[in-house]
Amino acid sequence: MRTKIAIIGAGPAGLMLAHLLQREGIDAVILESRDRDYIEGRVRAGVLEQTTVNLLERLGLGGRMGREGLIHTGTKLAIDGEIFRIDIQELTGGSTVMVYGQQEVMRDLFDDAAERGIKIIFNAAEVRPREVAGSRPYVTWRENGTERRLDCDFIAGCDGFHGVSRGCIPKTVLKTFERVYPFGWLGILADVPPANHELIYANHERGFALASMRSATRSRYYIQCAVDENLADWPDERFWDEVARRLGPETAAHVVRGPSFEKSIAPLRSSVTEPMRHGKLFLAGDAAHIVPPTGAKGLNLAVADVIFLAEALTDFYQSGSASGIDHYSARALARVWKAERFSWWFTSITHRFPEMDGFARKMQVAELNYMRGSRAAQTMLAENYVGLPLQ
Ligand code: APR
Ligand code: PHB
Numbered sequence: 001m002r003t004k005i006a007i008i009g010a011g012p013a014g015l016m017l018a019h020l021l022q023r024e025g026i027d028a029v030i031l032e033s034r035d036r037d038y039i040e041g042r043v044r045a046g047v048l049e050q051t052t053v054n055l056l057e058r059l060g061l062g063g064r065m066g067r068e069g070l071i072h073t074g075t076k077l078a079i080d081g082e083i084f085r086i087d088i089q090e091l092t093g094g095s096t097v098m099v100y101g102q103q104e105v106m107r108d109l110f111d112d113a114a115e116r117g118i119k120i121i122f123n124a125a126e127v128r129p130r131e132v133a134g135s136r137p138y139v140t141w142r143e144n145g146t147e148r149r150l151d152c153d154f155i156a157g158c159d160g161f162h163g164v165s166r167g168c169i170p171k172t173v174l175k176t177f178e179r180v181y182p183f184g185w186l187g188i189l190a191d192v193p194p195a196n197h198e199l200i201y202a203n204h205e206r207g208f209a210l211a212s213m214r215s216a217t218r219s220r221y222y223i224q225c226a227v228d229e230n231l232a233d234w235p236d237e238r239f240w241d242e243v244a245r246r247l248g249p250e251t252a253a254h255v256v257r258g259p260s261f262e263k264s265i266a267p268l269r270s271s272v273t274e275p276m277r278h279g280k281l282f283l284a285g286d287a288a289h290i291v292p293p294t295g296a297k298g299l300n301l302a303v304a305d306v307i308f309l310a311e312a313l314t315d316f317y318q319s320g321s322a323s324g325i326d327h328y329s330a331r332a333l334a335r336v337w338k339a340e341r342f343s344w345w346f347t348s349i350t351h352r353f354p355e356m357d358g359f360a361r362k363m364q365v366a367e368l369n370y371m372r373g374s375r376a377a378q379t380m381l382a383e384n385y386v387g388l389p390l391q
Contacts, residue, residue, distance in 0.1 A: 003029045006139045006152040013285030013302035014158030015109045018118045019059050020310035031124040044102035047296035049387030050095045052303045061108050069100035078202035081248020084372045091382035101214045102299050129155045129168050132281035160286040169278040181268035182354050186225040192258035194219045195251050202247050207352040209246035236260050268292040270344050275329040289336050291343035301339050305332050342384040
């Protein structure tokens with residue numbers, strides 16, 4: 001088999017890249033180790049930046065999102081139960097975010113991929129990028145016990161944090177910068193109306209809490225927890241009591257309780273690997289970087305990467321210029337680092353850290369109070385929240 005771009009991974013990064021390339025008439029094949037149901041079943045964040053929304057619309061994939069997604073013009077912060085609002089639309093000159101779950105985005109991308117004949121090989125085992133530093137890269141995998149090979153011009157490593165692509169860059173070249181946080185997020189999904197029509201990010205003595213949603217009838221709540229927390233110790237009632245306490249009485253009065261149908265714990269990590277290109281291999285999305293979920297940047301960052309990568313590859317095939325692909329890594333990383341900073345900062349002012357003494361907590365509260373009264377500080381949050389420009 002031969003193609004121009006071999007894409008490893010059919011998560012948001014790989015699938016979105018395949019769509020972008022397909023619109024430009026650039027042949028690509030996706031190799032994915034799991035199946036569609038598994039990928040669509042993974043519960044992830046649910047806030048799309050304006051840039052992500054624009055891309056889905058440009059690709060003709062915004063139909064259901066436009067009907068079912070919720071446009072949010074603001075977001076809320078709480079300090080020990082006291083709420084204030086950030087008017088993100090007004091502060092950014094008109095930008096908003098879209099509440100639409102990653103699972104829904106994936107469903108729309110897969111449905112349309114099938115209609116457009118985008119090639120995806122599911123259940124591909126032992127996928128390995130080969131000869132990435134040479135002039136004839138290829139990818140091998142096993143399918144029903146048979147060894148297969150795909151020759152290509154370039155390989156796009158979109159295989160997430162645990163993928164194989166990043167490991168193909170020699171250790172002498174690869175640099176990783178990392179922060180592992182001493183806590184996780186315990187999240188639930190329940191078919192109950194949200195407590196508020198907007199998201200509430202809460203800093204509380206007892207730890208962070210977030211009131212989020214998927215629709216007018218489905219809520220998503222999180223509380224900060226220990227990394228080694230045991231799910232069995234968190235029956236629904238205990239979760240509802242704790243989230244209500246951290247959100248504060250004003251919000252708690254509107255929290256509608258109900259049975260959770262999903263409950264999971266996610267660790268928090270900031271991580272960036274540089275460079276995002278080695279020879280014929282490009283990394284995009286979680287394969288190259290991880291952000292803590294505070295601010296919901298993960299999916300949006302993956303989308304920005306593949307917009308840059310698709311532009312570079314299109315330029316290469318249309319004009320023969322390699323300057324786009326040569327600058328891909330630096331261009332993507334410049335934006336990645338700003339989103340890393342935002343996610344790290346938003347985490348640091350909203351969570352309880354084990355080493356935090358009275359002074360550190362006072363500093364967090366002071367920063368949030370400053371934000372409450374400062375248009376400049378609110379603008380910083382708002383412009384990052386809706387997504388920085390694609391430069
Ligand atoms: N071979 C083939 N496919 C692989 C391999 C492999 N060795 N390893 C991983 N994959 C697949 C995974 O099964 C997954 O479907 O690559 C895909 C990677 O998808 P994500 O982990 O979602 O990463 P990405 O597409 O970069 O999306 C980033 O979406 O899922 C969220 O938390 C994530 O918000 C972040 C964003
Ligand atoms: C979510 O709804 O899952 C969500 C929303 C906002 C975040 C993180 C997660 O910052």
